[in-house]
Amino acid sequence: KRAYKPVSYVDQMAIHFSLNGNMIPKDSDEGRRQSIRLSIAAEKAPVETSAVTSEEAEIKDEESTGDTQAAEEEEAEGSGTAEVTEAAEVEEPPPPRVKEQKLANQFNFIERASRTLNNPMRERACQSEPTPCKDFSATANQWKIYDAYVEELQKMERSKEKEKPKAQIAKKEEEKKKGRKLTSLELQSDDITKISKAAKIMERMVNQNTFDDIAQDFKYFEDASDEYRDQQGTLLPLWKFQYDKTKRLAVTAISWNPKYKDLFAVGYGSYDFMKQGQGMLLLYTMKNPSFPEYVFSSESGIMCLDFHNDHPYLMAVGFYDGNVAIYNLKKATSQPSYKSSAKSGKHTEPVWQVKWQKDDMDNNLNFFSVSSDGRIVSWTLVKNELVHTDVIKLSVEGTTMQGPEGLQLQTLGCGTSFDFHKKIDYLFLVGTEEGKIYKCSKCYSSQFLDVFEAHHMAVDSVSWNPYHLKVFISCSSDWTVKIWDHTIKTPMFIYDLNSAVGDVAWSPYSSTVFAAVTTDGKAHVFDLSINKYEALCTQLVVAKKKNKITHIQFNPVYPVVIIGDERGHVTSLKLSPNLRKMPK
Amino acid sequence: AEVEETLKRIQAHKGVIATMVINAEGIPIRTTLDNSTTVQYAGLLHQLTMKARSTVRDIDPQNDLTFLRIRSKKHEIMIAPDKEYLLIVIQNPCE
Numbered sequence: 251k252r253a254y255k256p257v258s259y260v261d262q263m264a265i266h267f268s269l270n271g272n273m274i275p276k277d278s279d280e281g282r283r284q285s286i287r288l289s290i291a292a293e294k295a296p297v298e299t300s301a302v303t304s305e306e307a308e309i310k311d312e313e314s315t316g317d318t319q320a321a322e323e324e325e326a327e328g329s330g331t332a333e334v335t336e337a338a339e340v341e342e343p344p345p346p347r348v349k350e351q352k353l354a355n356q357f358n359f360i361e362r363a364s365r366t367l368n369n370p371m372r373e374r375a376c377q378s379e380p381t382p383c384k385d386f387s388a389t390a391n392q393w394k395i396y397d398a399y400v401e402e403l404q405k406m407e408r409s410k411e412k413e414k415p416k417a418q419i420a421k422k423e424e425e426k427k428k429g430r431k432l433t434s435l436e437l438q439s440d441d442i443t444k445i446s447k448a449a450k451i452m453e454r455m456v457n458q459n460t461f462d463d464i465a466q467d468f469k470y471f472e473d474a475s476d477e478y479r480d481q482q483g484t485l486l487p488l489w490k491f492q493y494d495k496t497k498r499l500a501v502t503a504i505s506w507n508p509k510y511k512d513l514f515a516v517g518y519g520s521y522d523f524m525k526q527g528q529g530m531l532l533l534y535t536m537k538n539p540s541f542p543e544y545v546f547s548s549e550s551g552i553m554c555l556d557f558h559n560d561h562p563y564l565m566a567v568g569f570y571d572g573n574v575a576i577y578n579l580k581k582a583t584s585q586p587s588y589k590s591s592a593k594s595g596k597h598t599e600p601v602w603q604v605k606w607q608k609d610d611m612d613n614n615l616n617f618f619s620v621s622s623d624g625r626i627v628s629w630t631l632v633k634n635e636l637v638h639t640d641v642i643k644l645s646v647e648g649t650t651m652q653g654p655e656g657l658q659l660q661t662l663g664c665g666t667s668f669d670f671h672k673k674i675d676y677l678f679l680v681g682t683e684e685g686k687i688y689k690c691s692k693c694y695s696s697q698f699l700d701v702f703e704a705h706h707m708a709v710d711s712v713s714w715n716p717y718h719l720k721v722f723i724s725c726s727s728d729w730t731v732k733i734w735d736h737t738i739k740t741p742m743f744i745y746d747l748n749s750a751v752g753d754v755a756w757s758p759y760s761s762t763v764f765a766a767v768t769t770d771g772k773a774h775v776f777d778l779s780i781n782k783y784e785a786l787c788t789q790l791v792v793a794k795k796k797n798k799i800t801h802i803q804f805n806p807v808y809p810v811v812i813i814g815d816e817r818g819h820v821t822s823l824k825l826s827p828n829l830r831k832m833p834k
Numbered sequence: 835a836e837v838e839e840t841l842k843r844i845q846a847h848k849g850v851i852a853t854m855v856i857n858a859e860g861i862p863i864r865t866t867l868d869n870s871t872t873v874q875y876a877g878l879l880h881q882l883t884m885k886a887r888s889t890v891r892d893i894d895p896q897n898d899l900t901f902l903r904i905r906s907k908k909h910e911i912m913i914a915p916d917k918e919y920l921l922i923v924i925q926n927p928c929e
Binding site (some may be wrong): 392446447449453 | 836837840841843844847848849850853855888891893895896900901903906910912914915916917918919920921925
């Protein structure tokens, strides 16, 4: 109780000195080893050493606690068999020790670390120029893809075509041309001609708006009152076509284009022998009533015209001065492509009618013309020139005269109109100024097949019936219209119209309907299946006293007729249902 | 020259109020109206035409717009689109 109690730890304790001793017990293995070594060393060194004081002692408890006495006691104990005397010699400088192996054990390790200098960090940046960016947006529609494909296809086709010409020079030429083309296109970029197509469509649309009611009538109006009219019909006036330059000219010929059913050609000239002036050829379309599509002018009045069936852009035209010409609509010039002349055998009198024929054996275009000089001439287009062949000379029977020196002079009749049979190619009819109608064949050039004593005055028009192959119709200035069967010498029907008949035409939709126009401004429409003796419709088309009607034509598709008059006007009329009855 | 004639005839036609030619970007090239109205018409109608054409071609890529008519109470606007140009005519159909 009254002993000192070792207290392990005291708060107020301050350690003045602490030494980690390394003493090992003598009897342990290590201790013995060391003592042996030391003893060997001691033999060498005469110096007496207290080598026994083995240093390396394990002290587990490192903290020396308690008071100094206790510490000494521990040390003393720790030294084990260390002699007390030697304890005093601890203070002697420790003898030079043999280098001993330092044992590395898990309890006694020395950590050694070293630290290098950290290099100061420095940031270095480099920025490149941003790549130029551009905003691009587009929509990939189906049609854009389609367009791209089509372009590709065209490029491929063009490259294939380029491969075909073998000569390198040709290729270079083409490239040069392409280069020139590109530059010329660029020059034209401001040119207003690019808009020509749009302008054309627009003009038609504007006209449609203005003439809207007429357009509606044309399409849809059917005269309902026809039911009450007891088989009579009417002609509804539609558009009126006029052009200021033709105001003084008379309409001398009308023809519909075989390909474009709304396009028709009007020839202008003059019937007056004394007043011969210029001629004009205009092409109108029903889609644009206010302005003609094509305008051609010529020096001499045009008397007749005809479209080619297979080449709807070719028109044959006969003039008052006896010339014939071919106009090509595809070419932009206002002059005819081919024209006959005095050298090439033009007629000496006005050409009253021209008609295209089928291509001859050499595939040349050819047409016939009839004229007052009594010749029917076939013109062939051979290598860009018109070559003529006299087909028939209209000799008047029984009028051969005895001329000087014994020559037989044959007076020639004046042909005024002709028509070719639709099916029998070589058969055609010619009407003359004397009122006779000759049935002729292309094969026989001097003999007629037949003669009809038709009229008392000039035959203005003859026409075969498009369906009834034996029937033809003729009209004349002797106020009559006569219908014939070509095997019978006398006419089947005679109609007296009270005024000189200018023109007669069969309708394309019925074999019994035909129309005639008279110089008193009236149009007469007959239907033989309904009424054999009277016209179904007699209508005043133009002002009676000032104007005469000259020609009439049926539109091949629409129920419309166009009538030309002496003032240069062309009136279109719609046929009412009664006039349009199809035969059963 | 012929085109000029045609445009003149259209302008002189009965009921036509104005005529305009617009290029592919919607910039008026030629007009008979005053500038501000023209620019307004040009911008709006150009967009409309593009939309109409896109519609037609989306339905059938082989098809294309040939004409566009807008009939309103007061007048009728007719647009004829071309490859690079747009021809616009404003007409009063009834008079």
